[in-house]
Amino acid sequence: MAICLAMVTACGSSDDGALDVVLIGTPESVYTQDLRLSPGAQILRAATQGGLVALDAHGEVVPALAETWLPTEDGLSYIFRLRDIPWPDGSEMTAASARAALERAIGGLEGTALAQDLAPIEEVRAMAGRVIEIRLSAPEPDLLKLLAQSELALRHEGGFTGPMILTRETADEENAEEGDAAAGRFARLDFKPPLERGMPMADNWQDHVREVEITVAQAREAIVMFEAGDVELVLAGDLGGLPLVDTGPLSSGTLRVDATFGLFGLHVRRDGGLLGNNGVREALAMAIDREGLLATFNIGGLVPTTRPVSPGLPGDPGFIAERWRDMVLAERRQEAAVRIDAWRRQFDDGDLSQPARLTITMGEGPGWDRLLQELDAQMAQIGITIERSETARTADLALMDKIARYPAPRWFLNQFHCGLELGLCSEAADELVAQAMQQMDLSARASLMAQAEAELMAENVYIPIGAPLRWSLVRGGVEGFEANIYGFHPLPPMAQRPR
Template sequence: MSRFLHLALCMAAALALASCGSGKADDEVDVAFIGSSTELFEPGLRLAPAGQHIRSATAEGLVSLNQSGEVVPALAERWIVTEDGLSYIFRLRNTDWADGIPLTSNSVRDALRRNIQELRGTSLGLDLAKVEEIRAMTGRVVEIRLDGPMPEFLQLLAQPELGLRRNRQGTGPMTLSRERDTALLAPLPPETRGLPVDEDWESRVRTVRVQALPAEQAVAAFDNRAVDAVFGGTLTSLPLADTGALSRGTVRLDAALGLLGLQVVGERGLLATESGREALAMAIDRQSLLQPFNIGGWIPTTRVVAPDLPGDPKIIGERWNGLSLELRQAEAARRVAAVAGTDRAARTLSIAMPPGPGSDLLFRELSEDLAAVGVVLERASESAPADLVLVDRLARYADARWFLNQFHCSLKRGLCSPEADEAVRRAMQASDPAATAAMLAEAEARLTAANVYIPIGAPIRWSLVRGGVDGFSENNWGLHPLFPLALRPI
């Protein structure tokens, strides 16, 4: 499923420097997220990446993700899945909530129901729509029943937003204290979490200090050895990683799964018809679009759903096979001229992109491609509505339904396809895997034909991790648990 290879950006001399450590005391590790400090302490369920990582560190769900992105036990010490794939039965750890109240199947059921209720109206809420019932069976057994099979359900259940809390407090594996705009995360002893006693625990763990900084400051802090790792890098900030920081650590790229493309939010002129919107999609040279970023192995796509997902029926393929870029752009130019003629205003479109050097590079490349077919692209101002919006989003699980749910009409993110939504709804009701896959392929075909989203490829996620820092591993989800960083290197 990998979209690109890891960059080999460290030379032997740099690694030797990194292995010497930062010179700080070994009783803490410092992490900077690219973002704002308010994201670290968000109390609700609409979480930015920094908030997701804090939540997963302080509020375990029934299951969680380890540093490699694999589902592992959390509040549930084990589970079984019935043969029909409709029932997930979890055996809970023998532990307490943060306030000392015993963690029971009833309290876990209620906490999970609250989370699902609060997530209604979000794309994650759509993903959870297959949950039919949550039952407390005995003191420490919870059953979740689905209305249809969902092979990726455990992956969905491991998302940070499904971490369980009582009175806004989770069960760990870490405790959170705040020091101005810095989050201090201390690992909880295993016996307080219903796990066997570890006599050497205090000598094996350390505090993780987390702050959120603008991208330039985060990279500078890493380069100055003020932090040991930087998380949350995207395409927008990727050029900043190619600085002096590389002499003191490594750039690590996740083989991320998700969306990188343009969502159509305006509906005027060229964007008013499927044919006009397709002209924009045809004009983009995806093979060379990201060349200025020097990302080896990145694979572009014209599909809404990422290619080669598990269970992909191979019904939908890449678009415009057999047409060269020149022929595609010639057809796109013909359509643009037919709609806009020589009217510059009718040929001008605005795009909303986050600020950053990566956005500047991407805007330049997109502008050149669209200029080749007669379209003028401008950066949208914050005070004016845009015609196009850059989508840069990580997948929660490896299934076509996640991709299709991102454009559901109920989310009101831009133009949409009710026909595609209806096909997804029918797919959810199908019990036969082949029928489900066929209906999801139909939904993708309808969304593709509507041209409300212009795919580019997989999203880019990068981190800076100093040599000698253990507990980090690249994965498809761009989630890097903070708890493993608290374990001292052996």
């Protein structure tokens, strides 16, 4: 056993070669130039395109293109001083050009939940030299976390503004012409010289960094590559691929699970038929055995909740409690079955001897298959069957599996904003969020946010299950990887050699 473990540890973990990484996804989703990024694309974008600030391995905000920043005392303005480095095409990085790049990034997010998060930004001003100011309509304690998102990178013609340069590769020209699945999924990342990263030049700086070899693959292939010792790191794993991973005791040194905040549950997409009745929507939420549902995955970190906002957020005033605490599961399911039967007897023209049918859109993978099977089994006890929808557009329900970009109620509530037109929403909740954001006093804001959560909960537009789960596979020789609440693992720290 000792010999085998030594071989596994050594294989693929060479400290004198490239860092071999697999990002779970598809080439189209990872190498996109779009501003709507998959988890793998966020990791790649953060390595190659820089924002004013960035997230480090711990999920903390660190300098990027801005070397310093200073908030004003009233919290209504942030002053950023840019590094003295050029744009990739050699032109000067001025305050005006940086402002234009930031405004392009913000404008490109119109119609997304992230745009709602950025709504407090009232103006971006170019000041003297390399200084820009971001003015806010109300204090936003999480502004730096927002600016550190990969989507807020300052991109410019001529190349990459981040610390690393991306070179795309294909398996070979013949495969590329034949449309082989391997073609176009490989890439290499190389560090820029220190001066181009705004750092002092150092002799032999190349000796302290590694290039990164990127492969994009689905979870099954990524795990096989890791187990064979071909790669040192697998990133962007979710619940869909978790059953493919060995979660036994011998995996404890390689399987890393991030305990996150976020949304993991069912969003009601259509308000017709059965789901047009609020009492019936609540019945579905009442009937779910969340502990049993998550226990099928046999891994820690899956925390059940009946709240749309993750419990335990920093500064949570404790105004909102878990639902149905005075009812055991059997009582909840009995009440749910009565409501559904009553609705069907009044409105359903179909065969009442058969379960009512609902459809759901969700990802592909054994984990999602297991989740659907367990949900269907639980819903069968109240007279409902759940099936995968043939198209996302016509689904009754959508599985939400999103990690919060910042740990505050506003992120959660903005995911259901009526302006996004993604499904059922609550205009009353949106109005309370808007009122909260006008408050200068943060305790008054927290109170209004709690009221907004209560409104959203009362409308039952979202059926919470728990928090999202993210996993990675990490070889023992890789340094710079840290589990964090954002499930985000930047590549540059892992490609640096200890001095």
